[in-house]
Amino acid sequence: MTLLDFLNHLLGRQKPSGILARERLQLVLAHDRSAINPELLDQMRRDILEVVQRYVEIDLEGCDVSLETDHRMTALLANLPIKGSRPQPPASGSSAAAGDDADARRGPDGSAALSSGPEAMAAAPL
Amino acid sequence: MTSALSRTILICSGKGGVGKTTLTANLGVALARLGHRVTVLDADFGLRNLDLLLGLENRVIYNAQDLLADTCRLEQALVKHKQVPNLSLLPAGNSRMLEWITPEDMQRISTLLAERSDYVLIDAPAGVEKGFRNAAAAATEAIVVTNPEVSAVRDADRVIGLLGSLEITPTQLVLNRVRPRMMANQEMLTVDEVTDLLALPLLGLVVEDEQVIVSTNRGEPLTLRDNPCPAARAYHNVARRLSGEDVPLIDPTREPHGLGAKLLNKIRTSTGLS
Numbered sequence: 223m224t225l226l227d228f229l230n231h232l233l234g235r236q237k238p239s240g241i242l243a244r245e246r247l248q249l250v251l252a253h254d255r256s257a258i259n260p261e262l263l264d265q266m267r268r269d270i271l272e273v274v275q276r277y278v279e280i281d282l283e284g285c286d287v288s289l290e291t292d293h294r295m296t297a298l299l300a301n302l303p304i305k306g307s308r309p310q311p312p313a314s315g316s317s318a319a320a321g322d323d324a325d326a327r328r329g330p331d332g333s334a335a336l337s338s339g340p341e342a343m344a345a346a347p348l
Numbered sequence: 349m350t351s352a353l354s355r356t357i358l359i360c361s362g363k364g365g366v367g368k369t370t371l372t373a374n375l376g377v378a379l380a381r382l383g384h385r386v387t388v389l390d391a392d393f394g395l396r397n398l399d400l401l402l403g404l405e406n407r408v409i410y411n412a413q414d415l416l417a418d419t420c421r422l423e424q425a426l427v428k429h430k431q432v433p434n435l436s437l438l439p440a441g442n443s444r445m446l447e448w449i450t451p452e453d454m455q456r457i458s459t460l461l462a463e464r465s466d467y468v469l470i471d472a473p474a475g476v477e478k479g480f481r482n483a484a485a486a487a488t489e490a491i492v493v494t495n496p497e498v499s500a501v502r503d504a505d506r507v508i509g510l511l512g513s514l515e516i517t518p519t520q521l522v523l524n525r526v527r528p529r530m531m532a533n534q535e536m537l538t539v540d541e542v543t544d545l546l547a548l549p550l551l552g553l554v555v556e557d558e559q560v561i562v563s564t565n566r567g568e569p570l571t572l573r574d575n576p577c578p579a580a581r582a583y584h585n586v587a588r589r590l591s592g593e594d595v596p597l598i599d600p601t602r603e604p605h606g607l608g609a610k611l612l613n614k615i616r617t618s619t620g621l622s
Contacts, residue, residue, distance in 0.1 A: 240530070
């Protein structure tokens with residue numbers, strides 16, 4: 223650790239590298255395990271936002287769709303802040319472009335949770 | 349003891365250079381010294397080194413290739429360790445073997461070895477390709493070796509996924525080259541972080557120890573003697589846990605590592621007192 227590193231560390235400007243290593247690994251392992259490449263995740267992110275936007279108005283700036291992993295279980299986490307609801311829900315039958323993510327799934331199918339409130343958080347095991 | 353009670357354990361890591369072969373050599377010696385009959389199989393046909401770490405390189409005459417080709421008997425192919433007669437090595441064949449050896453060949457070899465051993469330890473090659481799959485074909489359980497370092501952990505994760513799909517169980521973890529001081533300063537992945545990320549039970553922790561290099565230079569695994577250095581103790585503990593003994597894991601960041609402790613250890617190492 224150089225003096226500059228140490229000072230930054232003291233001032234809370236820089237995370238210890240061990241913490242950084244863990245965070246980077248959590249992300250990369252989630253990707254490795256789910257076999258979802260970054261392009262596919264981008265495509266999925268766009269599709270999810272498109273579908274959700276048909277029902278509610280969301281804050282696009284604050285949206286975060288990412289993979290997380292815990293104990294060899296990978297989950298897709300979507301944090302989509304809701305600004306308000308659309309005056310009219312869309313007619314049933316219209317469908318979004320479906321991503322070809324079916325073959326990339328791993329692990330058991332599980333629950334998906336959706337909580338109400340200012341922020342909706344959905345977790346789906348992959 | 350019959351072959352049904354024999355355990356065939358794959359020692360693998362994905363990444364090279366994390367300490368697979370060193371663990372295989374030290375664990376082989378330590379298990380043999382506990383009274384078990386042990387055979388270590390070098391399945392790294394491209395880059396064999398297990399003979400070198402065990403100090404047996406000048407006594408290799410036949411190898412796995414000769415055994416498969418029936419040009420020698422099993423007893424001729426095995427190199428018995430002089431100081432630890434319970435321990436034998438089946439050396440790897442040459443790298444051309446990689447072209448034709450099959451998982452069935454590896455199973456045939458390990459069945460032969462299991463008939464005369466309580467433990468068969470298979471030193472896997474680095475990587476997740478054919479060589480690894482061949483080595484894994486013969487195993488019923490596995491030890492994954494990794495270091496608290498991003499690339500080693502990522503590669504270990506790939507291997508753990510493959511072991512899962514091959515239904516090799518149990519799979520346990522040995523965390524090698526631990527630097528307690530860096531862990532305490534949060535400048536290295538901690539033991540808990542690695543075990544959480546990989547979600548494997550921890551079989552052992554080996555701290556970074558210069559004595560490992562000294563012992564490989566000599567071709568004398570640290571476990572050959574009751575060496576008081578930290579790595580030697582760690583390898584002995586792995587062997588004892590593997591054979592069912594309840595040996596508690598010690599948090600390396602709480603071990604004394606100051607100047608005084610270092611000096612004491614130096615004295616212990618040089619005098620051979622524990």
